[in-house]
Amino acid sequence: MEHYRDIGFKLTPQRIAILDFLEGHKGHPTAEDVYKAVVKRFPTMSFATVYNTLQALKERGRVAELSIDPGKRRFDPGREPHHHLVCTGCRRIVDIHRSYKLPVSEKERAGFDITGNHVEFHGRCPSCKKKLLSAV
Amino acid sequence: MEHYRDIGFKLTPQRIAILDFLEGHKGHPTAEDVYKAVVKRFPTMSFATVYNTLQALKERGRVAELSIDPGKRRFDPGREPHHHLVCTGCRRIVDIHRSYKLPVSEKERAGFDITGNHVEFHGRCPSCKKKLLSAV
DNA sequence: TAACTACATGATAATGATTACAGACTAAAT
DNA sequence: ATTTAGTCTGTAATCATTATCATGTAGTTA
Missing domain, CATH: 1.10.10.10 (Winged helix-like DNA-binding domain superfamily/Winged helix DNA-binding domain)
Structure with a gap:
C-alpha cells in the first residue's frame, strides 16, 4: 500500500x-x-x-x-476481468467471467493505447421474458 | 411507421x-x-x-x-452495430464499426435471451498520453 | 523534531439530469 | 360521435454528483 x-x-x-x-x-x-x-x-x-x-x-x-x-x-x-449481462427489462446484472481478445485495427484505434475492454451483453432475463409475452 | x-x-x-x-x-x-x-x-x-x-x-x-x-x-x-473506444482521461469517444461474435456458455447466460452486445474499449487518447507523461 | 506547504477533509450549497405528479388533452377503437 | 386508455405538459421533487472554502494534516525539508 x-x-x-x-x-x-x-x-x-x-x-x-x-x-x-x-x-x-x-x-x-x-x-x-x-x-x-x-x-x-x-x-x-x-x-x-x-x-x-x-x-x-x-x-x-x-x-x-x-x-x-x-x-x-x-x-x-x-x-480478474469480467463482463456483464444486463436485462433490458429490469436491469438485473449477471457477471460473465471470461475474457475476450477483441481485435481493433490500427486505423480504428485512432492513436489510442487500448488498455482493456468491457462487454455489456443485452438480453431478457427469464422473468422479463414472461412479462413481455403476457403484455402482448 | x-x-x-x-x-x-x-x-x-x-x-x-x-x-x-x-x-x-x-x-x-x-x-x-x-x-x-x-x-x-x-x-x-x-x-x-x-x-x-x-x-x-x-x-x-x-x-x-x-x-x-x-x-x-x-x-x-x-x-448498424458499433462499439466505442473511450479515453479514460478526457472521455473522448471513438466509434468502432465492427461486430464481434462473442461466445457465452449456457451456464453463464443464466436463462437470459441474449439480444446483442456492446463493447466499451478503454484507453488513452494521444493527447492524454502526453499529459500523463508530463505529469509524472 | 519543528515548521512548512501542498494537498485532503468535510459541511454545505449548487448544479444537472431524471422522475413524479396531476389536470387537461387526444389517438384510436367502437 | 362517444368513450377510454394512454399521452402531454408545466412544475415540483428527487437523486447523484460537483463546487466551495475554511480548517486540518501528510509528507517534506530544514
Whole structure:
C-alpha cells in the first residue's frame, strides 16, 4: 500500500479505509456503497471525500469506472476481468467471467493505447421474458 | 411507421417528430439532444415527453440505451452495430464499426435471451498520453 | 523534531439530469 | 360521435454528483 505515496497519492486514514473496502470487494460498488461502508469507521466521512478519492484512484489507474448503470457511477477495484449481462427489462446484472481478445485495427484505434475492454451483453432475463409475452 | 400502433404505441405528432429525429441521427443522442431538435417544431414540448417516449421506445426494443456517458443517458437509434473506444482521461469517444461474435456458455447466460452486445474499449487518447507523461 | 506547504477533509450549497405528479388533452377503437 | 386508455405538459421533487472554502494534516525539508 505504501507505493501509493510514490504516485502522488497521500495516504490519509480515510483513504486507507476506502482502499481497504475496495480491496475486499467483489462487485461493482457505487460511491454510496463506499460511503456507507466507510462511514462506520469515520462518522465524519463525507461524500465529497469518497468522490475525490475515487477520482484520484481512477486517474492513477487503480480503479476502473464502469458505466453499466445509467445515472449512477460504479467502480471496479479491478481484479480478474469480467463482463456483464444486463436485462433490458429490469436491469438485473449477471457477471460473465471470461475474457475476450477483441481485435481493433490500427486505423480504428485512432492513436489510442487500448488498455482493456468491457462487454455489456443485452438480453431478457427469464422473468422479463414472461412479462413481455403476457403484455402482448 | 404505422407498425408502431400495433405494438401499443400511439402515434402522436410529438412522437412522430421524435421518431423522425432519431431516424436521421447517426450518433448517440442524449435526451437533451432530442429535446432541442424537437422543440423547434413543438415549442411546448417538455422533457417529460422526451423521456416518456424514449422509455416507451426502449421497452419495445426500438432504441437502445447506452451508458458510455456517466451521469447522462444516451440513446442509440440502432442501425448498424458499433462499439466505442473511450479515453479514460478526457472521455473522448471513438466509434468502432465492427461486430464481434462473442461466445457465452449456457451456464453463464443464466436463462437470459441474449439480444446483442456492446463493447466499451478503454484507453488513452494521444493527447492524454502526453499529459500523463508530463505529469509524472 | 519543528515548521512548512501542498494537498485532503468535510459541511454545505449548487448544479444537472431524471422522475413524479396531476389536470387537461387526444389517438384510436367502437 | 362517444368513450377510454394512454399521452402531454408545466412544475415540483428527487437523486447523484460537483463546487466551495475554511480548517486540518501528510509528507517534506530544514
